[in-house]
Amino acid sequence: MGSELGVTGDSKSQANLSPVSVWWICYGCIWTFFLCLGIAYMVIHRNSPTIRIRGLGLMLSSIFFLHLYFWSVQFGLCMGNVMPGDAMFWFMGVWLPVGLSLFYASNARFLHIARLQKKYAYPCSRLPGDSSKFRRQSGLMGRFHRLDYSSKSFLVVGVLMFVQIGLSVLMYLISRKYHPSWGIPGTEVTGTPMEMKAEQGRGWEWWPGIVSQFVWCWIIAPITLWKARDIHDTQGWRTQTIACVIAGLPATPLWLAAIYADGMAYMQSVWLPPQWICVSILVIEIFTIFLPCFEVWKRQSLRQDTLDAIAQWEARNKSSSGEGGEAKSLASGSTAVESILSAWKSTKGSIRSDASGESILTMGALEYVLERNPAPLQEFSALREFSGENIAFLTAVAEWKHSLPVALRDTTAIRDDKVQELMREPFNRALHIYAEYVSPGHAEFPVNVSHQVLRKLERIFEKPTLLLYGEREEPEPATPFKETFDLDSPITPDTGDSEKGLKNSVREIRNLVQYWGDIPEEFDASIFDESEGSIKYLVLTNTWPKFIKIHRSSISSAATLEAGVNVVGLNDERSEKSART
Known part of the structure; x- marks a missing residue:
């Protein structure tokens, strides 16, 4: 031994x-x-x-x-x-x-x-x-x-x-x-x-x-x-x-x-x-x-490849013939996107479309998907990228913008009592979006926005958020891993101490209480524009190219499988004819 x-x-x-x-x-x-x-x-x-x-x-x-x-x-x-x-x-x-x-x-x-x-x-x-x-x-x-x-x-x-x-x-x-x-x-x-x-x-x-x-x-x-x-x-x-x-x-x-x-x-x-x-x-x-x-x-390499592809596409667009070439490219890109989305639901039929492969990586193609059918991209980002909060945030902001009254979309309009009353419901909806997706102290998975954008949103929404959801623990600036540990214990509606359960539940509070205090002067229809643009860029350079690449591979595999089935079927027909003769 x-x-x-x-x-x-x-x-x-x-x-x-x-x-x-x-x-x-x-x-x-x-x-x-x-x-x-x-x-x-x-x-x-x-x-x-x-x-x-x-x-x-x-x-x-x-x-x-x-x-x-x-x-x-x-x-x-x-x-x-x-x-x-x-x-x-x-x-x-x-x-x-x-x-x-x-x-x-x-x-x-x-x-x-x-x-x-x-x-x-x-x-x-x-x-x-x-x-x-x-x-x-x-x-x-x-x-x-x-x-x-x-x-x-x-x-x-x-x-x-x-x-x-x-x-x-x-x-x-x-x-x-x-x-x-x-x-x-x-x-x-x-x-x-x-x-x-x-x-x-x-x-x-x-x-x-x-x-x-x-x-x-x-x-x-x-x-x-x-x-x-x-x-x-x-x-x-x-x-x-x-x-x-x-x-x-x-x-x-x-x-x-x-x-x-x-x-x-x-x-x-x-x-x-x-x-x-x-x-x-x-x-x-x-x-x-x-x-x-x-x-x-x-x-990082994928991000750079995506930016290079976008730059090449934009350069080719500028050299094309005016608005006609741009419209044609946008139409072909939409067709390719529709093919990708249809492939998510079914792999049958002729679904391969490489006519505008380079244009499908642009911001226009991403916005097209987010507007028409964001569910496949959201499912992919949540189940495979573990970043579903990004697509959910973009979807929530888009819905919030579409629901705004016409009077609130004009940022130069004078805010009288009537306009202030109209702003009450949009402000509460924006407040819940901030608490659910942006706030480092209340969101389960806070979206990754810049420090300047976060501070701007905090100036507008943080005090009302504290009134509705309670105090939060301030991060320690001296601990370099504090931001990482925040993800160790995301605040969930169904966990946490019983005295804090209701306070930490964004979705429950959204259905129970509203903010009735003064609405900050900085709040307007463009309040989420910077954060929305930042998250769109993040999705474009990270999640979107992976989504396209993986589903193109699945489409190719499905097409190969279908071709193999057709070949087998053709051989069976020939065998039957040979047996008859």
Whole structure:
């Protein structure tokens, strides 16, 4: 049998500076350097939707603890003979389970965000797992179910970590293997100092750490993957979940085999037993750090390609023959858009239209879809992009503008008492749009507008919003990840403390109360123009090209399938004719 750091009774109490141990140290340093570069890239682009939606603070905390364990193992072959015999016991009993707990809690956000985004795809349906039934329930379970997602996650992870670390401390206290003078008699080990250190690197005392790995990697992780089986996002999150779950499965069995199987003892001179766990950590770090970085780079590349396509189309339009060429291009673009929309509902018939492929990426084509039939784009953005709030916001603003009285559309008109009365209902509707989609303190998923635009809207709507929805927690400017943590616990109508449930529910308050105070002078029909333009540009350069690309691929696949069916049918007809003759 082996031990955690490959120590045997014949080992010498000195550092091992063999080429293999030096290689492992260099490998650990180089990988840490690249990992730090990836983390720095994520921090710099922390406002990107791909990074924000993952929860940067919790994710980096998990990577920190996992990498501490990874780093200690890389030095294990070199320093194992001189390290205290119980060092790796605490590394595996504290750093590793804490890192795994935080990681899978962070990765479970995938299911939570996907669940909340369904309301944008299916606005008339109730979310599954509605917790409103727990509002009136008393006791600990009722209080637990009334907590928001972030509080639930930290509570569950905190309890599990407390139990696991407590069990590790208990094993350490009762075993005389680590302190011969006290503990349960019969648990001590004898022999030379190196023989005793080798025994400290294995044994029944290690079972809390093993059970913890088994629970997270073999129970919780597969359950998360099973629940995510129907989610196909464009953020790379599902790919990350699958890779990390698969990578975590063999780590614990291989570690046990390396410790207790005599046939694997020969490997310990070049490959320590915990290196099997480090392979799992390596895969987790690759897909947790570098995959999102790649997705951010790909998003930026797609944005630039879209802007280049628009620029080429506009240049070609200017060189065309006046208004006739522009109208013709707009008509062909509308035809292509209609083909895309019809393909969403059915893949039958001749639906391929590449006549104006470049013009379909323009703002005009996007506005055409938003005006005629935004449902397919909204469903795509909610279920696959996890940004359904953008399309919902644009739709709500468009409906608000169309419902404005003619008297309010003239921004130069004098506001007498009659006009002020006409503004009452439009102001309340605009107020609810701000609270539901823009306000950082009240919206579940605030749309990403610039600081200047947000401050302008806050000057008009924030005080009335506080009157209707209550106080909000101001973000801490000194904490760089506060904005990211805001997405950890989005305020939902069916969660939160019972005393705040009604206050935080935008949709419930919209149907119950109205604002009757003074309407700010800055409020007019153009109040949402800047934010609407900003979100349209964001959708145009991010969601819209993905929507077009994916559905063009589905259209091509459908056309190929239809052609294959026709060929099969033709062959069957020929076979029947041959049989008759």
